[in-house]
Amino acid sequence: MSIEIKHVSKSFGSFEALKDIQLTIQDGEFVAILGPSGCGKTTLLRILAGFEQPTSGEVRMEGRVVAGEHTLLPPEKRRIGMVFQSFALWPHMNVTEHIRFPIRTHKATPAHIKSQEEERIRQILELTGLSHLAARMPHELSGGQKQRVAIARALAPEPSLLLMDEPLSSLDAMLRMDMRREIQQVHRRTRSAIVYVTHDQGEALAMADRIVVMKDGRIEQAGTPQDIYLRPETEFVAKFVSKSNLVQGSWSGNLFTPEGSNTAWNGDGIADYFKASGLYPVRPDQFLLQPDGTEGIPGEVVNVQFQGKEFHYDIRSDERNWEVISPVALRLHEKVRLNLADSAEPLGA
Missing domain, CATH: 2.40.50.140 (Nucleic acid-binding proteins)
Known part of the structure; x- marks a missing residue:
């Protein structure tokens, strides 16, 4: 899924959270939105998800306007998956049921997946390394396993865009390293576009095809990890990233x-x-x-x-x-x- 963000601004009362954001995300690209707390990165992600509406500007997905000053396509009508910082697992559902739920309920789930539900569940369990945990309940899982379930649930309906909001911040250092590799593997195998919000420079540098550095609601610099780290263009990028x-x-x-x-x-x-x-x-x-x-x-x-x-x-x-x-x-x-x-x-x- 290709995404165009054109002159997007977002205000909450007198506070301007996003200021004239312009960004294009290519089909299959892994883009990390990097910045400190309060820079606007989560607000941008919520606009992409359909949880927030821009005050001005527009967002196009595959050429179709999905968000604008007078337009807002709800999340369930977009082919997106979302992974939250807090895992957000349902305590009454086991691993398999978590994966089945979006296949049945997501309006954008392709027909070939709905018609082969059990095969899709098996594929996702295998992809995320959860086959041996298929019957486990959330309280029986470790932090890393819970995060894999959250990723599996987001991938189940075959989204064209996967949105990830600081998904590793609640894990310890060793688990974060393991999960970086898991997410990279998922990206290589699915080739879904990924927008990954983080304040961790190491995560962004290690995983992304392109990094967008934000400060005070604006994009400071966008480029490859090598460009951002080795060739900063502003004082903020030089100090924050490298x-x-x-x-x-x-x-x-x-x-x-x-x-x-x-x-x-x-x-x-x-x-x-x-x-x-x-x-x-x-x-x-x-x-x-x-x-x-x-x-x-x-x-x-x-x-x-x-x-x-x-x-x-x-x-x-x-x-x-x-x-x-x-x-x-x-x-x-x-x-x-x-x-x-x-x-x-x-x-x-």
């Missing part, structure tokens, strides 16, 4: 000189916004730690966290703190110089 340090300094053509340093960095791939603002975004893993007295930004180690294969450092330079990730082991209060990767030899080389 946790970049924003180094102040001066630009001369394509060369950047950090404040208080005796080095220059190449600016290939740095967005015009940063050049106009006298900034250079540096991810924590891009910094090189060098011995004191060499080129670079002078600093002192003020905090160390050991993370197995690497160390996470807070480096203080004058009144600024820089976040640095490095395999190099340093002592607390050790003096160092910070440089950009590929610009000098690293400490300990």
Whole structure:
């Protein structure tokens, strides 16, 4: 299902939750809507689902207007499936009954699925790894199993669009990693379009074909995970997605000189916004730690966290703190110089 969101805005009283959203989602595409709480991502998802009506603008699915200022096609008439953050399982239904329910009740369920209900249930149980749990009740399932049931229920009527509202946020870290793989597998096998709302950068980067970063009801940047992470276009995207340090300094053509340093960095791939603002975004893993007295930004180690294969450092330079990730082991209060990767030899080389 192809989706066009054209100049969509949504207000709740005097509060404008969405501001002139324009976005196209291709058939079979996995799009993650990423942003902090209150940025408008869930409101956008609810408009796609048919739970909310735009104040202005319109939403088209397969060329048909399904939502607009004077139009609202209800959820049951759209070929969509929805997975909620809270699982929303019915306590009186077992796993099989959860899958059967939308096949029988969803008005958009294709006729070939309705006529082969038991075969469809078997396929979905197998697809989601729930065959051995078909007769279990929700209270007999783990958190990860409950989430698979929620996904299975959403997939049962063969939706063209699967909407997922922070579906992994209530799971622990290990289960979240497992469920990421499950969702990716479901997407590869079904090729339904997926719109996945999350505030977790790792989830979006790991799973999506394209990421839409939102802030204050607007789209800040949209692109592939690589584009968003490696080539941020705004200060918010740089800090929110890749946790970049924003180094102040001066630009001369394509060369950047950090404040208080005796080095220059190449600016290939740095967005015009940063050049106009006298900034250079540096991810924590891009910094090189060098011995004191060499080129670079002078600093002192003020905090160390050991993370197995690497160390996470807070480096203080004058009144600024820089976040640095490095395999190099340093002592607390050790003096160092910070440089950009590929610009000098690293400490300990």
